[in-house]
Amino acid sequence: MAQVLQPLELHGITIADIQDVVTKTVQDFIQKYKTIPKVIWFDTSYLYTFDLDDFEYVRKFNLRGRTDIHYVLEWHRNIERFIQDQTVQIFGRRIKTRQICSTFDRVPNEGLVNIASSFTGHDFNIMKWHAIGTGATAGTNPPPSATALVTQVDRIDVTVAPQGGSLSQEGSTIFVVGNHPISTASGSYTETGLFDSENTALDKMGDYSIFPDEIDHDANQDAIGSTTVIFQCST
Numbered sequence: 001m002a003q004v005l006q007p008l009e010l011h012g013i014t015i016a017d018i019q020d021v022v023t024k025t026v027q028d029f030i031q032k033y034k035t036i037p038k039v040i041w042f043d044t045s046y047l048y049t050f051d052l053d054d055f056e057y058v059r060k061f062n063l064r065g066r067t068d069i070h071y072v073l074e075w076h077r078n079i080e081r082f083i084q085d086q087t088v089q090i091f092g093r094r095i096k097t098r099q100i101c102s103t104f105d106r107v108p109n110e111g112l113v114n115i116a117s118s119f120t121g122h123d124f125n126i127m128k129w130h131a132i133g134t135g136a137t138a139g140t141n142p143p144p145s146a147t148a149l150v151t152q153v154d155r156i157d158v159t160v161a162p163q164g165g166s167l168s169q170e171g172s173t174i175f176v177v178g179n180h181p182i183s184t185a186s187g188s189y190t191e192t193g194l195f196d197s198e199n200t201a202l203d204k205m206g207d208y209s210i211f212p213d214e215i216d217h218d219a220n221q222d223a224i225g226s227t228t229v230i231f232q233c234s235t
Contacts, residue, residue, distance in 0.1 A: 042104070042105065042106045042107060042230070042231055043104070043105065043106075043107060043207055043209065043228050043229060043230045043231065044102060044103070044104045044228075044229050044231075045102065045103050045104075045105075045192055045207075045209035045211070045226065045227065045228040045229075046079050046083070046100060046101070046102045046226060046227045046228075047100070047101055047102075047132070047189060047192060047209075047211050047215045047224075047225075047226045048079075048082065048097045048098075048099060048100035048101075048215065048224070048225060048226070049097065049098040049099050049100075049215060049216070049217055049222045049223060049224050049225075050095070050097055050098060050222060050223045050225070051098060051222060051223075052182065052221070052222060052223060054093065054095045054096075055163075055179075055182070055222075055223035057090045057091050057093050057095060058090065058095065058164065058179070058223070058225070059163050059164040059179060060091065060164070061075065061090050061091065061164070062075060062164030062165055062166060062177050062179060063164045065164075065166040065168065065177060066159065066165075066166045066168075069168055069170055072166060072168050072170070072175045072177065073170065073175075075177060075227070076175065076227065076229060078090070079100075079227055082096065082097045082100050083100060083102055098222055099215045099216065100215075101211050101212055101213045101215060102211070103209050103210065103211050103212060105141065105142055105209060105210075106144065107206070107207055107230060108142065108143075108144050108145070108146045108147075108205055108207065108208045109144045109145055110146075110147050110204055110205045110206075111127075111194075111204075111205060111206040111207055113204075114127075114196070114204050114206060124196075125196035125197060125204070126159075126167065126196065127167070127176070127194045127195065127196050127206035127207070128157050128158055128159050128167050128196075129155055129156070129157055129158075129194065129195040129196065129197060129198055129203070130155065130156055130158050130165065130176060130178030130180075130192065130193075130194060130195075130226065130228075131149055131152050131154065131155040131156075131192065131193045131194075131195060132149075132152075132153060132154055132155075132178075132180055132184070132189055132191070132192050132224065132226060133149035133150060133151045133152045133153050133189065133190070133191045133192070133193075134151050134153055134187040134188055134189055134190060134191070135149060135150025135151025135152075135190070135191065136149070136150045136151075136190045136191035136210040137190065137210075138190045138210070138211055138212060138213055138214050139210075139212050139213075140210055141210065142191075142208045142209060142210045146193075146205060146208045147204075147205050148193070148200065148205065149191050149192075149193050149208075150191060151191075152193075152200065153184060153185050153187060153189070154180050154181070154184045154185070155195070155198060155200075156178060156179075156180055156181075157198070158176060158177060158178045161178075161179065161180075161181075163179040163180065163181055163182070163223070163225075164177070164179045165177045165178045165179050165225075172231070172232050173229060173230065173231055173232075174228075174229070174230040175227070175228075175229055175230075176194055176207075176227065176228045176229075176230075177225070177226075177227050178192070178225060178226050178227070178228075179223065179224075179225035180223075180224050180225060180226075182219070182220055182221075182222070182223050182224075183219055183220055184217060184219060184224055185219055186217060186218050186219045187216075187217060188214040188215070188216050188217075189211075189214065189215045189216075189217055189224065190210060190211050190214055190215075191208070191209065191210050191211070192208075192209050192211075192226045192228065193205055193206075193207060193208045193209070194206040194207040194208075194228060207228055207230060209228065
């Protein structure tokens with residue numbers, strides 16, 4: 001018998017938050033194209049750090065997510081527990097983040113253009129490159145016109161990064177887990193993005209998030225990572 005996948009839950013996201021994203025997206029779309037969009041894409045993203053002793057368990061769990069969607073969905077449920085200041089069990093070890101925050105916003109225009117291109121048969125590179133940065137001001141809204149991070153510090157291919165990560169799909173929902181190297185430069189991180197290339201001069205942005213709080217990372221002293229879940233809904 002096929003295993004039934006449990007639905008995801010989002011804590012701290014209200015109907016008003018969703019309505020605000022939908023309203024702004026529709027208004028921007030009407031202003032630019034003089035018609036109403038039929039599908040709206042939005043995301044919830046998380047940025048966090050772990051103790052190094054705990055990160056090995058996180059890494060192994062995320063590596064399994066590259067071949068089994070159940071681990072990806074369970075990872076998202078774990079993150080939602082972390083957001084509620086709870087510990088979780090991973091391979092029998094009780095784990096808690098050092099710091100974590102989340103944000104909820106719309107997919108930028110460049111990502112929407114790429115999605116439209118795929119619908120019409122044009123080339124569409126895989127959005128497997130995950131970037132983190134320190135340049136955005138915490139608490140500000142990511143502009144729909146964004147095509148790059150304000151200050152990128154590190155970019156990884158989530159499908160092969162040894163510290164774990166994945167790019168996967170369940171139904172119409174997209175999941176991206178990006179664990180960055182512990183050697184990533186120290187700093188106060190505020191922004192993440194998804195791209196279709198490692199080349200910053202030629203890439204296309206698939207998603208952009210700015211977080212409400214700074215997440216501090218100390219190189220080789222803790223592990224920094226991020227997860228993005230992209231949803232699509234019809235209007």
